[in-house]
Amino acid sequence: MDKPAGPPIVVDRLSKRFGSFSALDGVSFDIGRGEIMGFLGPNGAGKSTLIRILCGLLRPSSGRAIVAGIDIADDPEGVRQRIGYMSQKFSLYGDLSVVENLRFFGGIYGVPSRLLDERIRRVVEMADLQGRETALVSTLAGGWKQRLALGCAILHRPAVLFLDEPTSGVDPGSRRRFWNLIHDLSDDGVSVLVSTHYMDEAEYCMRIALIAAGRLIALGTPHDLKQQSIGGELLELECDNLGAALDLVAHVPGVKDAAVFGNALHLLVDKVDPTAAAVRARLAEHGLPSARTRQIAPSMEDMFVHLVRASRTATAGAAP
């Protein structure tokens, strides 16, 4: 695989419209060699559309993209030779065996015959598929299928890997195993672009891009995003009547935002120190005396909810 001079992926003001619907709106970012970039966003935010454009399955309405050092508009087949793609829906041949699927994709990607057997052996080993080589794929459980799909996508040693919600419908143990494989690939220099709606999976990524309504609303490491983009400190509030409490605390000075998280409220405040006491006092005044507050580190979900809400109120583009 020839090494591109610049970053493996450069996306420059990419837009995609379906009729009057804008699925992607001026998205720009780049991904370095060996980087794992996570795309986080609600369903229909444009994650799959973005991945499909970068794989050459859809044509962008405007903007440019360079994948594996090649402009997707100039040489889509060249791009396809250098990428691996795992679609949201399982898309291997269920009526073929594990090895037959691998052999098929090896042939399609033109893996030299003398290397193919060795590559297949290593993929089978990596994906932990030993003993199942001749099993029909339709008989495999979800986690096995998914690791095989990854195996089929990397048989030709692509420089860039696109994974569209690869772990949906897979049990937690298999998900962890899958992410270990992704990190191994990243160590070998493969750039990985992965979309997910599991917040915990976002923590495994080196950088996260947040997408809502077709726009990129935040980009950064999980740590930075959580700290910076929230713009304050986070207070967890446990009390009896969450609904009533939500209305009450919203008007306490120093509270910038409040939302229900599970069986508690998360409050975004300027400073925990005076505001926590003010919040408890306000609740006690209105007959909710047993409220407990404590400062918490913002989770991925806090950040996500906050940023999506902020982007909805903002009219101008919120891309950093």
Added chain:
Amino acid sequence: MRVRRIIAIARKEVLQVVRDPRSLMIALLLPLMQMFMLGYGVNLDVSHIPLCTVDQEGNQQSTDLLKRFSASRYFDVRAVATTLAEVTRQLDAGGCQLAVVVPRGFSRHLADEGAATVQVLVDGTDSNTATIAAGYAGAVIAGYSNQVQLDAIHRRGGQIQTLTPVSVQSRVWFNEDLESSYFIIPGVVALVMAIVGAQLTSLTIAREWERGTMEVLVSTPVTPLELMLGKLFPYFAIGLFDAAMCLALAVGWFHVPFRGTLLTLLATTSLFLMVVLCIGYYVSVSIRSQVGASQVALILTMLPTTLLSGFSFPIEQMPRFVQGVTYLVSARYYVTILKAVFLKGSSVVELAVPVACLALYAAVLVTLAARSFRKTLD
């Protein structure tokens, strides 16, 4: 174009066909079933016509006349009626298609006036068969009439002078026995090839869309042409195998004489196969469901091939406008070629026009099929 990719696709396709009972049935069982059903079902020969006789005279002469009917292989005497009402019932019920009535006084008229009449009633529902049946009946009666005349001359001790100033000596070429199956069976082979060929490929792309495998396939570097070639090769091989099976049945089972060369047959069959495989492929690309594509492919091949290829309905007898339409039916050329190769032993040179038309047809459809598939999802 990379041969590796074509081989990878062809290999995968073979594995899928072998493991899919529905595809296997289309590939192996369907042609056999159709050959037998159509080979026996489509028969234009008129013989064993169910006959009803009425002998109102009831003497030696009338019995002699009716014996000629029961001895003929064209007639089966199913009923011997005594009244005309009974004859009407037989014809109404469809038990008999033809009735011969020898009237009372038949022998007396013959002796006194030297002429008598016999009544023939025909069920004309199927006009073609009726015409032929009435003709056969006329011939049987004419044969008897000649015999009567000869006997009379004998009795008078006269010299028998058989003088026919102008005689017809007709010799039938190519289908000497005038067996309709000889020209229908090659047409049946064309029909079976058209149906099976298009059915085979109609599933191939639709299956990838239905099962979601297309999404990943289009993300790979495989080109539309490689995909098409990889997918057509296995079906081409299956198609040739089916063709060999059908042609062997035509010769070995239905005893159609084969006078041409196998090479001519192979070359022209390959051309026709390309046409029908590409029709199926094109339909499969356009209609992304297996059931839908298979239905459309069936209609596109079976209807024109049955009605407009000249396989059983002669094109020369069609209205001029419909004759024009038949030039658009690829099977028309293949049926013409097959009949000629089988019965006349024609070579490619003698068949230059239909072969060229078929080749042109194949070229157009291969181009269409190759351009139909786009590697994008929008």
